[in-house]
Amino acid sequence: xxxxxxxxxxxxxxxxxxxxxxxxxxxxxxxxxxxxxxxxxxxxxxxxxxxxxxxxxxxxxxxxxxxxxxxxxxxxxxxxxxxxxxxxxxxxxxxxxxxxxxxxxxxxxxxxxxxxxxxxxxxxxxxxxxxxxxxxxxxxxxxxxxxxxxxxxxxxxxxxxxxxxxxxxxxxxxxxxxxxxxxxxxxxxxxxxxxxxxxxxxxxxxxxxxxxxxxxxxxxxxxxxxxxxxxxxxxxxxxxxxxxxxxxxxxxxxxxxxxxxxxxxxxxxxxxxxxxxxxxxxxxxxxxxxxxxxxxxxxxxxxxxxxxxxxxxxxxxxxxxxxxxxxxxxxxxxxxxxxxxxxxxxxxx
Numbered sequence: 073x074x075x076x077x078x079x080x081x082x083x084x085x086x087x088x089x090x091x092x093x094x095x096x097x098x099x100x101x102x103x104x105x106x107x108x109x110x111x112x113x114x115x116x117x118x119x120x121x122x123x124x125x126x127x128x129x130x131x132x133x134x135x136x137x138x139x140x141x142x143x144x145x146x147x148x149x150x151x152x153x154x155x156x157x158x159x160x161x162x163x164x165x166x167x168x169x170x171x172x173x174x175x176x177x178x179x180x181x182x183x184x185x186x187x188x189x190x191x192x193x194x195x196x197x198x199x200x201x202x203x204x205x206x207x208x209x210x211x212x213x214x215x216x217x218x219x220x221x222x223x224x225x226x227x228x229x230x231x232x233x234x235x236x237x238x239x240x241x242x243x244x245x246x247x248x249x250x251x252x253x254x255x256x257x258x259x260x261x262x263x264x265x266x267x268x269x270x271x272x273x274x275x276x277x278x279x280x281x282x283x284x285x286x287x288x289x290x291x292x293x294x295x296x297x298x299x300x301x302x303x304x305x306x307x308x309x310x311x312x313x314x315x316x317x318x319x320x321x322x323x324x325x326x327x328x329x330x331x332x333x334x335x336x337x338x339x340x341x342x343x344x345x346x347x348x349x350x351x352x353x354x355x356x357x358x359x360x361x362x363x364x365x366x367x368x369x370x371x372x373x374x375x376x377x378x379x380x381x382x383x384x385x386x387x388x389x390x391x392x393x394x395x396x397x398x399x400x401x402x403x404x405x406x407x408x409x410x411x412x413x414x415x416x417x418x419x420x421x
Contacts, residue, residue, distance in 0.1 A: 082367050085360075089374045093153075096378060100385045101145050105392060108137050116141045148278040151286065151342065152384040152398070153377035155275060156349055158290045158339040160376025162332040163350020164357075164368050165297045168304035169325055173358070174239055174413050176350035177336045178406075180223055181246035182216045183347065186340035187271065188249045189215025191256060194266050209285070213337035219245060220329055273346035273399025275384055282342045293335035294373050300324055301365035308363065346380075346399045348406020353379055355413070 102113045116138050119128045130138060163176040177183045189211035226241040227234065250271070257267045303324045307314045311321045339346075357371045380398070383405070387398040 082361065082371075086371065086374065089371070089378070093374065093378055093381075096381055097146075097149055100149055100381055101141050103385055103389050104140070104145060106137065106140050108141065112137060113141060117146075147280050147283055148275055148384065148388075149381055150283045151275045151278040152380045154283065154286045154290045155339045155343045155346065156353075156376035156378070156380025156383075157373045158286070158293060158335045158376075159346065159349040160353040160372040160379075161290075161294050161297055161369055162335050164354035164365065164372040165300075165304070165328050165332050166350065167354055168301075168307065168365055168368075169328055170238060171308060172238065173355050174351065174410065175242075176348065176354075177216075177332070178246075178345070178347035178349075179239060179351060179410070180242035181219050181244075181249060182223075182333065182336050183340055183345045184246040184249040184253075185215040185217075185219025186212040186337045187215070187345045188253055189213070189218075189337070190341050190344075191253055191267050195256060195260055195263055209289075209338050209341040212341040213334050216333035216337040216340075217330070219249065220333055271345060272397035273344040273402075274387075274395075274397050275343050276388070276395060278342075286338055286342050289335055289338035293331055294369065296331045297328065298366070298369050300328060301369050304328075304365040305363075344399065347403050348410065349376055349380060349402055351413075352406050352409045355409075 098110070098113060098117065101117065102108050102110060108116075112133050115128050115130050116133065118124060119130045120142065159177060162182075166175040166177065166180060167173055169175075177186075190208050192215075193208040193211035223238070223241045223245050226245070227237040229237060253267060253271060257264050260267070303314070303319050306317050306319050307321060307324070314321050353375045354368060354372045357368055357375050361367045361371055380402075383401040384398045387396045387401050390396055
């Protein structure tokens with residue numbers, strides 16, 4: 073009975089989250105230098121929807137307003153949402169795999185590894201890619217995989233991976249990779265602006281092309297991690313217990329490391345390094361829904377999208393016409409939260 077009640081409650085909460093996301097898209101599409109009313113924004117958005125769009129007249133709305141929403145603001149909102157979803161779900165998977173609420177792509181250095189790969193692709197003009205993937209995405213993926221393998225190897229003590237060792241290894245490798253990127257900036261001054269993009273994190277160059285590129289990766293990543301959510305639940309009881317219950321722990325970890333690395337690589341390829349999204353969203357959602365990954369993963373996907381859209385809106389509207397890198401906004405929220413988790417962990421230990 074309690075299980076059924078929980079399912080009903082989670083469905084209601086998720087439906088409420090979707091409603092909040094929809095309202096947020098409407099509100100943020102209005103916000104900016106151009107003064108667009110709620111009624112105009114709603115008509116412009118619904119005009120493009122299938123089935124109902126033909127019943128909405130936008131003939132009296134200035135064409136420039138339509139272009140601002142559909143060619144500038146909406147692609148940016150969509151890209152921010154996808155990036156937030158990708159990073160949050162990756163963070164939830166990392167936290168489940170390592171049984172550590174402080175694990176996320178940024179803290180473990182995966183984002184820096186992706187940024188290094190993407191930066192190398194930019195500097196050496198890697199464009200063709202493999203199997204239809206953009207060269208930048210492929211290099212970002214390689215950087216992500218290489219980084220997580222390196223961090224995991226450094227932190228491993230016998231058959232265990234201590235939490236503190238994992239975090240210290242991730243932070244150390246992240247600093248090392250950031251230093252390499254800084255040296256690249258020093259010796260490639262013509263590319264400094266592009267490299268800074270990866271370090272600061274931004275979706276200001278968003279386009280529908282980038283949205284179409286990232287969406288399949290995010291969708292596939294969310295589905296794959298959701299499929300393995302039951303295994304992640306069992307692994308929370310310990311690797312030996314999970315093996316005894318029939319979970320192929322090492323195989324699951326390798327698959328999830330590949331999925332999350334590709335997901336992080338794809339997001340970094342379009343947005344650069346955006347920190348702490350994969351840390352604070354899954355941890356906050358866990359406090360609301362509990363540790364069950366079957367609910368944690370979809371709620372993290374939704375929460376990450378909402379958080380990133382809000383953060384990016386603050387970044388572009390806080391001090392116009394100057395735009396703040398969205399990575400700085402997420403760090404303002406994330407860094408204090410990370411410190412809080414460290415203090416809490418210290419007290420527990």
